[in-house]
Amino acid sequence: MRRNVPFLLLMALPLGGCQGWQSALDAHGPAASSLARMFWIFVAVLVTVWALTMIALLLSLRRRRPADADPLATDPRTERRMTITVSVAIGLTLLTVISLTGLSYAAQKVLFAYKDGTLTLLVTGRQWWWQITYEHSESNRVFTTANEIHIPVGEPVLIKLESSDVIHSFWIPSLTGKMDAITGRQNQIQIQADRPGIYRGQCAEYCGLQHAHMGLLVIAESKEDFERWREHQTASAIPPQDEERQRGMEIFLSKPCVMCHQIRGTDAGGKVAPDLTHVGSRRTIGAGTLETTRGNIAAWIVDPHGVKPGVNMPTIQLEPDEVQPLASYLEGLK
Template identity: 60%
Template sequence: MRCCRPALLTPPLLLLTACSGWQSSLDPQGPQADLLAGLFWVFTAVLSAVWLLTMTALVVALLRRHPARTEPLELNTRPERGMARTVGAAAALTLVVVVALTVVSYGAQRALFSGGEAPLTLKVKGHQWWWEVTYEDPGPSRQFTTANEIHVPVGQPVHVKLESADVIHSFWVPNLAGKMDAIPGRENRLVIQASKEGVFRGQCTEFCGWQHAHMAITVVAHSLEDFERWRESQISAAEPPDDPVRKRGMQIFLSRPCVMCHQIRGTPAAGKVAPDLTHIGSRLHIAAGTLPNGRGNLAAWIVDPQGIKPGAHMPLIKLNAEEVEPLARYLEGLK
């Protein structure tokens, strides 16, 4: 019997561990996520109570013994009247529960989409299979674009304008907010806000093709001072390399088809169809969360993107063996 105890304990432990973590709607780290988590627990409590009442009524009905009839043709309307009252009460209770949950859900939805002023507005565009993130600003010179990573200040609401460049995607950072679709030709809006510093993982939750599972987005929440320092560094153009190996890597990058797709501000590379690489070295991951960022993974991605993320639109670039290291070092240094 002892050998069965771990197996019996495994499902409850898995359920408990699923309630926390860097991608869990049951571990809210912002007011929007708090509201949704509260709504979830209200629905769970009410529906659990309904289920328990239903099962209790069923058990009572099955165990209840009815007196035997001495006269088969005898009419007894009392059970029928009692049954009618029970069914009526159940119907009324059902109506009350449905109306109450509808009102609670509607109130939560109004609170989520109430809008209001926000000091920061982002335009997030879904692509197959990565996220383009533009930090909007009244001054055009202070706008910049990054990819697959959002940085926000703690305690401040952030307006997110969602768009899609190809098919329907769905933006979801469970710790911070609910889901919202990104639809071609339409702009949807969402508000996210982090209550504390940390790193939170998001995911596309609308099946959008072969690499849908590898279309993640990371939200990094900073203190206001750290966020402003990060934003100023992102606004600036890429620093020119200061060592011979990275200079060689820059020459390789600019002489290959990379410049047709990618942009590195401060260089002739001005492509707009693939992620902006101006500060790629400062990001936590590459390939939309598929690999941790680092020189080795950058080199592997450059050499064989289809082996890492089959179906991705990153083409195979022909490089000599001695060109891979300088190119990876150049990209790693773009911070």
């Protein structure tokens, strides 16, 4: 299990034409704020130590011995002064290490001091995307989505972390520290957003060829907006009304897509790839690789390995006139 220590001075990266920035120092939650404060205190202490070391070095370089002085001769007063100086330096070093250790421990307590909340998510790391299941005591309120987490502002959300293959690491820099997702074990971490916004996250443990393209978004919104979003997500996909999208649905259901993907309300019941019931409402596809547009969906369908080399999605054989109806159908699954 990886402990949560911020190690980047600043990381602020745009997400492929989509909103969402990540910075460990742009804290918008209690855990992230604790880590950011610890980071700046560490920086201040280390800069102070470095400055004092440089000053001592410069002062020592300025001292000159007489040309005829015996290099082996000792001065009792100088030796006594140096002994005191070194002793004080050792004492200050020990005090600094103990203080920083205590500060780190205090930050960890904040990070793992879970508050009572009403929302629990099961997040499963897969090569190379995130499966998110919203748990609920009523089975008809449970649903699964991918690579995009919606949470209500100001409420703690418990994240249960698992992995289906290799070790992944769940990290939302602006909201919390890191936690590993390990096969055969469940770890937990809590996130909370103090203000509305879109917060980018990623896998922070090298997990294979497309590790760098295993992103996710956390959308923090008002309680009312979140409840409306959740209510919509629990519903099955709305059957298409226009002719093009109806043909697109027929193409989807006649292809191997149904073996891996699920679209609730249809015969597609696959469980090994992202649930596509409301894929058109997500901001990205391919775990943050592309913005969700009809053109990008078509490009992904035709050549997923050209977009994300090594991805587990196979290339589907389609006729030229089947691509646009299929992309239109998927883009319309709002």
